[in-house]
Amino acid sequence: xxxxxxxxxxxxxxxxxxxxxxxxxxxxxxxxxxxxxxxxxxxxxxxxxxxxxxxxxxxxxxxxxxxxxxxxxxxxxxxxxxxxxxxxxxxxxxxxxxxxxxxxxxxxxxxxxxxxxxxxxxxxxxxxxxxxxxxxxxxxxxxxxxxxxxxxxxxxxxxxxxxxxxxxxxxxxxxxxxxxxxxxxxxxxxxxxxxxxxxxxxxxxxxxxxxxxxxxxxxxxxxxxxxxxxxxxxxxxxxxxxxxxxxxxxxxxxxxxxxxxxxxxxxxxxxxxxxxxxxxxxxxxxxxxxxxxxxxxxxxxxxxxxxxxxxxxxxxxxxxxxxxxxxxxxxxxxxxxxxxxxxxxxxxxxxxxxxxxxxxxxxxxxxxxxxxxxxxxxxxxxxxxxxxxxxxxxxxxxxxxxxxxxxxxxxxxxxxxxxxxxxxxxxxxxxxxxxxxxxxxxxxxxxxxxxxxxxxxxxxxxxxxxxxxxxxxxxxxxxxxxxxxxxxxxx
Amino acid sequence: xxxxxxxxxxxxxxxxxxxxxxxxxxxxxxxxxxxxxxxxxxxxxxxxxxxxxxxxxxxxxxxxxxxxxxxxxxxxxxxxxxxxxxxxxxxxxxxxxxxxxxxxxxxxxxxxxxxxxxxxxxxxxxxxxxxxxxxxxxxxxxxxxxxxxxxxxxxxxxxxxxxxxxxxxxxxxxxxxxxxxxxxxxxxxxxxxxxxxxxxxxxxxxxxxxxxxxxxxxxxxxxxxxxxxxxxxxxxxxxxxxxxxxxxxxxxxxxxxxxxxxxxxxxxxxxxxxxxxxxxxxxxxxxxxxxxxxxxxxxxxxxxxxxxxxxxxxxxxxxxxxxxxxxxxxxxxxxxxxxxxxxxxxxxxxxxxxxxxxxxxxxxxxxxxxxxxxxxxxxxxxxxxxxxxxxxxxxxxxxxxxxxxxxxxxxxxxxxxxxxxxxxxxxxxxxxxxxxxxxxxxxxxxxxxxxxxxxxxxxxxxxxxxxxxxxxxxxxxxxxxxxxxxxxxxx
Numbered sequence: 008x009x010x011x012x013x014x015x016x017x018x019x020x021x022x023x024x025x026x027x028x029x030x031x032x033x034x035x036x037x038x039x040x041x042x043x044x045x046x047x048x049x050x051x052x053x054x055x056x057x058x059x060x061x062x063x064x065x066x067x068x069x070x071x072x073x074x075x076x077x078x079x080x081x082x083x084x085x086x087x088x089x090x091x092x093x094x095x096x097x098x099x100x101x102x103x104x105x106x107x108x109x110x111x112x113x114x115x116x117x118x119x120x121x122x123x124x125x126x127x128x129x130x131x132x133x134x135x136x137x138x139x140x141x142x143x144x145x146x147x148x149x150x151x152x153x154x155x156x157x158x159x160x161x162x163x164x165x166x167x168x169x170x171x172x173x174x175x176x177x178x179x180x181x182x183x184x185x186x187x188x189x190x191x192x193x194x195x196x197x198x199x200x201x202x203x204x205x206x207x208x209x210x211x212x213x214x215x216x217x218x219x220x221x222x223x224x225x226x227x228x229x230x231x232x233x234x235x236x237x238x239x240x241x242x243x244x245x246x247x248x249x250x251x252x253x254x255x256x257x258x259x260x261x262x263x264x265x266x267x268x269x270x271x272x273x274x275x276x277x278x279x280x281x282x283x284x285x286x287x288x289x290x291x292x293x294x295x296x297x298x299x300x301x302x303x304x305x306x307x308x309x310x311x312x313x314x315x316x317x318x319x320x321x322x323x324x325x326x327x328x329x330x331x332x333x334x335x336x337x338x339x340x341x342x343x344x345x346x347x348x349x350x351x352x353x354x355x356x357x358x359x360x361x362x363x364x365x366x367x368x369x370x371x372x373x374x375x376x377x378x379x380x381x382x383x384x385x386x387x388x389x390x391x392x393x394x395x396x397x398x399x400x401x402x403x404x405x406x407x408x409x410x411x412x413x414x415x416x417x418x419x420x421x422x423x424x425x426x427x428x429x430x431x432x433x434x435x436x437x438x439x440x441x442x443x444x445x446x447x448x449x450x451x452x453x454x455x456x457x458x459x460x461x462x463x464x465x466x467x468x469x470x471x472x473x474x475x476x477x478x479x480x481x482x483x484x485x486x487x488x489x490x491x492x493x494x495x496x497x498x
Numbered sequence: 499x500x501x502x503x504x505x506x507x508x509x510x511x512x513x514x515x516x517x518x519x520x521x522x523x524x525x526x527x528x529x530x531x532x533x534x535x536x537x538x539x540x541x542x543x544x545x546x547x548x549x550x551x552x553x554x555x556x557x558x559x560x561x562x563x564x565x566x567x568x569x570x571x572x573x574x575x576x577x578x579x580x581x582x583x584x585x586x587x588x589x590x591x592x593x594x595x596x597x598x599x600x601x602x603x604x605x606x607x608x609x610x611x612x613x614x615x616x617x618x619x620x621x622x623x624x625x626x627x628x629x630x631x632x633x634x635x636x637x638x639x640x641x642x643x644x645x646x647x648x649x650x651x652x653x654x655x656x657x658x659x660x661x662x663x664x665x666x667x668x669x670x671x672x673x674x675x676x677x678x679x680x681x682x683x684x685x686x687x688x689x690x691x692x693x694x695x696x697x698x699x700x701x702x703x704x705x706x707x708x709x710x711x712x713x714x715x716x717x718x719x720x721x722x723x724x725x726x727x728x729x730x731x732x733x734x735x736x737x738x739x740x741x742x743x744x745x746x747x748x749x750x751x752x753x754x755x756x757x758x759x760x761x762x763x764x765x766x767x768x769x770x771x772x773x774x775x776x777x778x779x780x781x782x783x784x785x786x787x788x789x790x791x792x793x794x795x796x797x798x799x800x801x802x803x804x805x806x807x808x809x810x811x812x813x814x815x816x817x818x819x820x821x822x823x824x825x826x827x828x829x830x831x832x833x834x835x836x837x838x839x840x841x842x843x844x845x846x847x848x849x850x851x852x853x854x855x856x857x858x859x860x861x862x863x864x865x866x867x868x869x870x871x872x873x874x875x876x877x878x879x880x881x882x883x884x885x886x887x888x889x890x891x892x893x894x895x896x897x898x899x900x901x902x903x904x905x906x907x908x909x910x911x912x913x914x915x916x917x918x919x920x921x922x923x924x925x926x927x928x929x930x931x932x933x934x935x936x937x938x939x940x941x942x943x944x945x946x947x948x949x950x951x952x953x954x955x956x957x958x959x960x961x962x963x964x965x966x967x968x969x970x971x972x973x974x975x976x977x978x979x980x981x982x983x984x985x986x987x988x989x
Binding site for chain 1: 566567569639643644647657678682686
């Protein structure tokens with residue numbers, strides 16, 4: 008049983024998705040989905056423990072030996088990302104249990120949970136597999152199910168947002184496929200370890216160069232790297248409430264994981280950063296993302312759109328950490344995966360609770376909510392402080408590693424820019440906080456605090472931002488040993 | 499109790515107090531006796547525990563308490579040394595009269611949200627004690643930011659448009675300076691020295707020299723926005739929109755003193771005074787402090803609003819302490835440390851008086867206060883005593899700190915600074931004494947204020963008389979604080 012866990016991690020949600028179709032009853036399908044997501048989390052935890060105790064797990068799907076068969080290969084990095092995906096889905100799925108609000112179209116609940124589980128299995132599959140073509144397959148499962156999830160949004164604009172995402176996502180997926188094909192052309196294998204071993208022989212070839220270009224642009228679209236982020240704000244804004252929280256906290260994280268794998272495992276950091284000097288491109292783009300994302304967030308009138316633009320800025324922090332190509336930088340980027348998943352997931356759940364209570368996500372309609380929904384809004388303030396990077400929250404930890412990385416490289420202006428951009432976060436967070444706490448609410452409407460089934464998941468994530476802001480042994484510990492092993496030869 | 503338990507208890511008491519106040523306190527407006535009793539209990543416990551630490555510290559012990567590591571090598575840890583002991587005594591000691599004063603003031607003024615007020619107040623004291631006992635820069639920074647955010651609801655207490663605007667510049671300047679400069683300085687120190695611990699003789703020596711030292715010192719000094727060194731002083735007058743007890747304890751004692759305390763601590767234990775004098779690194783800071791000292795006094799002269807005048811006076815007085823640190827001699831640092839105590843006692847009295855006048859006669863402008871001494875003789879007498887102490891005349895406490903500051907300036911050979919101190923004392927006379935003179939000696943015929951005594955509530959008057967007599971006692975028995983301040987530098 009235990010040795011079959013890597014397969015179960017993906018197969019469990021995949022087949023449960025199909026079972027969801029048979030259940031059809033909305034409450035039963037939901038209960039089932041929650042149970043499955045908790046099962047996934049349990050499997051992910053066991054996998055992490057196994058990896059930490061006995062090193063890399065190599066699982067041969069169907070008993071076929073790699074490189075012919077598909078290999079699931081779990082090292083500390085995969086296990087870490089699996090935990091993020093499984094944890095967020097286990098918290099988001101039970102959110103608002105017992106309440107059927109405005110977010111899911113009536114009568115189609117079981118379809119919603121089917122798509123949700125498919126999306127989970129896709130994300131887990133991308134993370135767990137050691138086969139590049141398999142990555143592409145799971146990427147498509149994720150994308151198709153997330154188009155469906157986004158399109159279920161209440162507003163008709165959700166359809167358009169989903170369509171834009173569909174077009175952009177398909178372009179991205181195709182690019183990735185072309186990149187994979189070219190790598191196959193050069194190396195004759197699809198297994199990641201094999202590719203990593205054989206690519207150095209072909210470093211001079213133009214095909215490898217083009218393959219890398221296609222892969223990074225393709226992944227860049229999925230990751231919403233500036234300036235390929237166009238699809239993200241609308242998709243997050245119009246998707247059903249819980250979907251925004253789930254996608255914001257997991258989808259971009261998994262794309263980041265793919266980028267890290269491509270750069271550090273497949274091509275090798277030395278080739279990418281020393282020969283190609285990829286950071287010359289990535290650092291300015293990351294900085295632009297940090298500033299443009301935050302600056303645009305300041306002017307948003309919709310809370311989910313504000314959070315979406317803030318995500319673009321936060322993705323900038325992650326790619327910046329990666330492009331330092333140093334232990335501290337990569338640790339900062341990787342730890343921010345987990346940290347950002349916690350805070351952005353929590354903040355989107357706040358937006359979802361507000362949606363449930365006042366049926367709007369316009370910041371202006373949220374006047375005075377601080378008094379009506381004190382616990383929900385307090386969660387927003389704490390999540391916002393974490394976005395700013397106040398010490399005691401997870402945001403501070405990520406920022407600390409990034410600044411240390413910038414200073415040890417002697418890139419002082421970048422350190423200053425990181426700090427300045429966090430001041431932009433102060434502005435967009437506090438502009439909303441002022442409206443929530445100091446504007447007079449409409450007198451006649453009766454607004455109640457969100458139900459416990461919403462408060463508890465929200466506070467699990469927000470509480471996590473505080474807990475892991477002080478106890479970083481696990482998050483930063485895992486991230487730095489991953490960074491250590493990924494960088495191998497490089498300093 | 500062992501000293502490390504005492505540290506934990508003295509820091510935790512206000513935090514537990516805040517929780518208890520929140521639980522006990524009624525949510526509606528107006529006074530509430532059980533809550534007030536809880537507040538007093540918290541203040542007494544806090545002060546009781548802090549006082550018990552004095553014995554060991556005077557005996558040469560440096561009690562320590564290490565909690566857990568946030569980042570590898572960076573722990574949340576506390577260590578009580580003389581300077582921190584001094585600051586903790588002042589903050590926790592003056593919390594008692596301020597609380598009593600607050601009961602009278604808040605009720606007399608019919609303030610709303612009184613429970614929130616007392617909760618935030620207690621959290622602010624918690625943060626101040628954390629700063630006082632911090633063993634390393636990271637712990638100090640954590641509590642420094644907590645102090646900023648916990649005082650924000652106090653500054654914006656009124657909830658009016660004006661209060662929200664003031665809150666914006668309060669948060670804006672304090673967060674901007676701390677995140678952009680102070681955090682950068684801390685990471686830089688960590689990056690070059692590999693430690694953030696406070697050590698006697700400093701940690702920078704041997705790692706940096708020349709221009710970077712100037713830069714690092716500037717980042718530290720301007721990053722500590724709470725010290726209100728020009729040009730980052732605007733938040734302090736803005737914060738005067740808060741209820742007067744907040745201005746009294748937080749914006750004349752805890753918050754601003756946390757700022758100058760940080761600067762003193764950084765200069766003594768991070769740079770080391772010998773290192774600074776050898777390289778002449780702090781000379782520019784003397785002039786920066788001297789400039790703030792004089793120009794803030796000049797601005798104070800032009801202010802007709804009593805609290806605004808006191809605020810500018812505070813800015814000027816804070817620079818005395820910065821100057822004491824910048825002169826970087828044993829005597830000047832002693833003077834700076836003493837001035838933390840002396841100015842606190844004097845300025846808190848002045849603010850108490852301003853608040854009492856506001857409660858009793860609803861006057862805020864100095865030009866309206868002519869002849870008010872007839873109506874409020876006790877208050878104005880206390881105002882007179884405290885003014886003399888601020889000016890630095892014997893037989894009041896302020897004389898000691900100015901004496902040591904002048905001695906320190908002479909020792910350092912900075913005759914210009916001696917001149918600055920003298921001129922500033924004259925300016926103090928010019929902006930404080932006319933208020934007293936007009937209050938008592940304005941021709942009776944032209945006074946618009948009614949005859950007969952009409953003082954503020956007894957809780958207010960009693961507290962301000964206590965702190966005014968404190969100014970006198972500090973002159974007669976400065977020995978204890980002198981002994982403590984003499985030990986600054988012995989970590």
